[in-house]
Amino acid sequence: MSKKTMSRRDFMGTAAAVAAFTVVPRHVLGGAGQTPPSEKLNIAGIGVGGQGGSDLNALSSQNIVALCDADWRQAGGAFKRYPNARKYKDFREMLDKEDKNIDAVIVATPDHVHAVASIAAIKRGKHVYCEKPLTHSVYEARMVAEAAREHKVATQMGNQGQAGEEVRLLCETIWDGAIGQVREVHVWTDRPLNGINKVYWPQGVDRPKETPPVPETLDWDLWLGPAPYRPYHPCYLPFVWRGWWDFGTGALGDIGCHSLDPVFRALKLGHPTSVEACCTLVNNETYPVASRVTYEFPAREDLAPVRLHWYDGGMKPPRPPELEDGRRWDTNGALYIGEKGKIYGGRLLPESRQREYGKPPQKLERSPGHHQEWINACKGGKPAGSNFDHAGLLAQVVLLGNVALRPELREKLTRAKLQWDGVNMKFTNMPEANEFLRREYRQGWAL
Amino acid sequence: MKESGDSKTVKRSSGLSRREFVGVAATVGAFTFVPRYVLARSGQSPPSEKLNIAGIGFGGRGAGDLAEVGSENIAALCDVDEKYAAGVFKQYPKAKKYRDFRVMLDKEGRNIDAVVIATPDHTHAVIAMTAIKMGKHVYCEKPLTHSIWEARQLTEAARKAKVATQLGNQGQASESTRLVCEFIRAGAIGQVREVHSWCNRYISPRGIDRPKETPAVPETLDWDLWLGPAQPRPYHPCYHPFAWRGWWDFGTGVLGDIGCHQLDPIFRALKLGYPLSVEACCSGVNDETAPLASIIRYEFGARGDLVPVTLTWYDGGLMPPRPAELEDGRRFGDADDNLCVGDKGKMLGHRLIPESRSKEFGKPPEVLPRSPGHHKEWLSACKGGKPAGSNFDWAGPLTEVVLLGNIAIRMSQKLYETGLKLYYDGPNMKITNLPEANKYIRDEYRQGWDLSV
Numbered sequence: 001m002s003k004k005t006m007s008r009r010d011f012m013g014t015a016a017a018v019a020a021f022t023v024v025p026r027h028v029l030g031g032a033g034q035t036p037p038s039e040k041l042n043i044a045g046i047g048v049g050g051q052g053g054s055d056l057n058a059l060s061s062q063n064i065v066a067l068c069d070a071d072w073r074q075a076g077g078a079f080k081r082y083p084n085a086r087k088y089k090d091f092r093e094m095l096d097k098e099d100k101n102i103d104a105v106i107v108a109t110p111d112h113v114h115a116v117a118s119i120a121a122i123k124r125g126k127h128v129y130c131e132k133p134l135t136h137s138v139y140e141a142r143m144v145a146e147a148a149r150e151h152k153v154a155t156q157m158g159n160q161g162q163a164g165e166e167v168r169l170l171c172e173t174i175w176d177g178a179i180g181q182v183r184e185v186h187v188w189t190d191r192p193l194n195g196i197n198k199v200y201w202p203q204g205v206d207r208p209k210e211t212p213p214v215p216e217t218l219d220w221d222l223w224l225g226p227a228p229y230r231p232y233h234p235c236y237l238p239f240v241w242r243g244w245w246d247f248g249t250g251a252l253g254d255i256g257c258h259s260l261d262p263v264f265r266a267l268k269l270g271h272p273t274s275v276e277a278c279c280t281l282v283n284n285e286t287y288p289v290a291s292r293v294t295y296e297f298p299a300r301e302d303l304a305p306v307r308l309h310w311y312d313g314g315m316k317p318p319r320p321p322e323l324e325d326g327r328r329w330d331t332n333g334a335l336y337i338g339e340k341g342k343i344y345g346g347r348l349l350p351e352s353r354q355r356e357y358g359k360p361p362q363k364l365e366r367s368p369g370h371h372q373e374w375i376n377a378c379k380g381g382k383p384a385g386s387n388f389d390h391a392g393l394l395a396q397v398v399l400l401g402n403v404a405l406r407p408e409l410r411e412k413l414t415r416a417k418l419q420w421d422g423v424n425m426k427f428t429n430m431p432e433a434n435e436f437l438r439r440e441y442r443q444g445w446a447l
Numbered sequence: 448m449k450e451s452g453d454s455k456t457v458k459r460s461s462g463l464s465r466r467e468f469v470g471v472a473a474t475v476g477a478f479t480f481v482p483r484y485v486l487a488r489s490g491q492s493p494p495s496e497k498l499n500i501a502g503i504g505f506g507g508r509g510a511g512d513l514a515e516v517g518s519e520n521i522a523a524l525c526d527v528d529e530k531y532a533a534g535v536f537k538q539y540p541k542a543k544k545y546r547d548f549r550v551m552l553d554k555e556g557r558n559i560d561a562v563v564i565a566t567p568d569h570t571h572a573v574i575a576m577t578a579i580k581m582g583k584h585v586y587c588e589k590p591l592t593h594s595i596w597e598a599r600q601l602t603e604a605a606r607k608a609k610v611a612t613q614l615g616n617q618g619q620a621s622e623s624t625r626l627v628c629e630f631i632r633a634g635a636i637g638q639v640r641e642v643h644s645w646c647n648r649y650i651s652p653r654g655i656d657r658p659k660e661t662p663a664v665p666e667t668l669d670w671d672l673w674l675g676p677a678q679p680r681p682y683h684p685c686y687h688p689f690a691w692r693g694w695w696d697f698g699t700g701v702l703g704d705i706g707c708h709q710l711d712p713i714f715r716a717l718k719l720g721y722p723l724s725v726e727a728c729c730s731g732v733n734d735e736t737a738p739l740a741s742i743i744r745y746e747f748g749a750r751g752d753l754v755p756v757t758l759t760w761y762d763g764g765l766m767p768p769r770p771a772e773l774e775d776g777r778r779f780g781d782a783d784d785n786l787c788v789g790d791k792g793k794m795l796g797h798r799l800i801p802e803s804r805s806k807e808f809g810k811p812p813e814v815l816p817r818s819p820g821h822h823k824e825w826l827s828a829c830k831g832g833k834p835a836g837s838n839f840d841w842a843g844p845l846t847e848v849v850l851l852g853n854i855a856i857r858m859s860q861k862l863y864e865t866g867l868k869l870y871y872d873g874p875n876m877k878i879t880n881l882p883e884a885n886k887y888i889r890d891e892y893r894q895g896w897d898l899s900v
Contacts, residue, residue, distance in 0.1 A: 279765070289731075319868055414780045
């Protein structure tokens with residue numbers, strides 16, 4: 001790779017080439033909700049029980065004015081911490097009633113509600129912080145990103161690692177040519193496993209037959225949101241919805257937007273040209289227990305084509321011979337294979353090579369913090385690092401991998417990999433795969 | 448199987464004779480094939496006479512094996528489950544029936560020449576050893592044994608007793624296996640550094656825990672005999688019939704079930720011996736059952752002028768990415784297959800890819816003798832013919848390497864914590880860098896069972 005400096009602006013805007021797009025600083029915008037830096041934002045939380053609670057805490061320097069959750073038991077902790085915030089079950093009602101009072105929302109619902117909640121807020125000119133993955137489907141990710149661009153709101157996806165030092169060092173090391181051209185990257189997570197012997201949430205299971213009563217504290221219909229109706233069962237919530245096709249996005253959706261983000265930045269990836277996958281037995285209820293997804297990216301200017309391999313459920317690539325005995329080959333990790341070396345855990349292999357190399361020249365601006373980036377953007381500062389122009393593309397690519405895992409396509413996919421036309425958002429060699437880019441909403445729900 | 452560095456039987460790229468082909472495995476120790484006709488033991492049948500064969504464990508795969516040797520006399524049958532065995536008992540009304548193989552071998556010792564063993568993996572060794580020590584020829588289903596140590600003991604015992612042996616990996620007798628060898632030896636894909644082998648057969652439930660219920664043992668089943676040398680546990684239908692394959696105490700997972708079939712041509716073609724190292728990753732580990740999915744990687748050192756090889760095994764639905772050389776529309780996956788990656792090309796199964804390359808190359812020169820059939824090989828070996836293609840000198844070491852992969856799975860947590868892969872000293876049957884892994888080399892038998900019967 002030629003030594004090429006990349007400005008902060010490039011770094012934030014890697015994804016911005018998907019269309020003619022210019023980052024418009026907040027201060028030139030005249031939308032409602034434009035808050036001067038000295039003032040506090042009024043923020044509403046949608047989905048505040050799990051990660052949403054942590055996001056609220058990270059934003060507690062601002063005013064938390066309203067909280068919304070379909071599950072009031074799960075939301076109990078957040079309700080207690082913000083006693084002055086008004087409480088809602090239905091985000092549509094909240095946005096209606098609080099429209100004049102709020103500048104921004106945090107969306108941390110299950111994946112299947114991200115898009116409808118985000119777009120509803122965006123259309124009202126609210127800034128949006130949305131948990132990863134940005135959406136549940138490829139189509140939704142594109143729609144949300146387009147809406148945010150159109151309404152010129154400040155956005156940030158919840159992949160907080162993007163604000164860290166590690167990703168900057170990685171980019172700078174690779175851009176410095178430390179491992180030469182990178183043609184192959186392996187990224188893996190143990191999820192849905194938690195380590196080697198435990199699980200975070202089940203996958204590879206069937207829909208339960210029992211239909212226990214819905215807890216009084218839960219509005220099941222609202223929790224389902226745009227997803228097809230099914231009876232309540234505790235196997236879906238809290239948290240364990242991640243394994244279900246209708247609600248979550250599996251291990252890839254959960255972790256991909258975190259751990260593939262550095263690959264996208266360092267290698268300036270856009271849309272892939274193909275995707276393929278293999279996995280354990282999969283049904284149309286839950287994601288498989290383990291999978292491997294492989295994306296192929298074309299050359300980007302002077303950067304060589306890249307094959308990106310994703311593994312989950314305990315699968316990973318072999319230990320590279322350069323990794324010294326005694327160094328852990330982690331349950332979550334990334335390995336960059338360049339023509340002149342390898343990077344694992346953000347460090348050149350072997351360790352002697354890293355020591356010899358030292359640090360790359362610093363070219364990228366450091367972040368004030370992931371949530372702070374968004375606060376600044378909401379107040380007219382620069383776009384946040386994982387604004388939806390970046391995050392929308394990243395989420396689309398991540399979610400493409402799940403299409404390649406669909407049980408309905410497994411047989412067909414033994415004959416070819418999926419060829420992807422990113423610009424037109426369609427598979428070119430297997431039209432039936434396109435139906436999994438988007439799904440039908442329940443009546444009464446739309447983007 | 449040849450050990451790395453020992454070049455005694457490796458003839459360089461000049462084609463391999465029938466003798467070498469069946470005898471590639473024959474170099475672990477000073478060993479010469481002694482044709483059956485020079486042996487003067489009881490049970491030695493001239494080619495014209497029928498063998499008297501006893502079948503042990505035939506509810507499942509064993510029935511097929513018996514049918515394959517149906518040209519001979521099926522003199523006795525033994526199974527611990529009368530109900531499961533009933534169909535086969537009926538098929539051979541003249542055969543004497545037993546539950547306990549020890550009683551059968553005791554009583555029928557003079558009447559039988561050979562045994563066919565198709566019990567669950569954990570009883571292969573004790574049965575085969577008993578038969579071998581009585582001078583009986585042995586056909587044993589794959590994998591040869593449940594542990595590496597057992598495989599070594601059987602191999603040595605069979606060699607010493609000079610009985611005719613064959614493992615139930617019938618693919619070894621196929622045209623496909625010969626083509627794989629002949630393509631590679633003809634240099635069709637150059638030096639092979641990388642092999643991917645996958646199998647997504649379901650075999651039986653895995654990734655589960657031991658049941659808590661203790662249903663009554665069916666009257667038709669002798670549970671204690673079914674357990675054999677394994678540690679006692681209450682009966683449950685989750686073990687028998689067939690479902691034992693997923694349980695570490697009885698079966699050997701998908702790798703054990705299929706590895707001896709599928710890796711066999713690779714071992715022959717690349718003259719693999721013991722690996723230098725092995726590592727594994729999998730979809731969760733427990734001490735009861737094999738994982739739902741795993742990837743196991745073996746590294747083999749150079750063998751003569753053959754370069755080092757990384758062999759990757761995938762099961763549970765995992766497999767390598769589709770090779771760019773494979774044309775759209777051609778099937779890849781949802782099956783068992785091997786992909787050999789050479790420095791001059793790739794071969795999927797026994798076909799060069801892409802198809803244009805296959806057409807251009809044509810067929811490799813035929814240098815290996817063809818087989819009369821897997822079971823026939825054994826029958827003719829029993830009657831003084833050449834050793835069968837998967838005789839225990841070959842099958843023992845092959846099984847050892849296959850079973851080593853399971854040790855890497857069982858050591859996953861420790862390998863993760865220590866940041867290691869397993870380094871293996873094949874000749875000495877020892878994992879050299881993580882001594883506690885060696886406990887999986889040999890099973891602890893229940894009292895009353897050993898291999899020295």
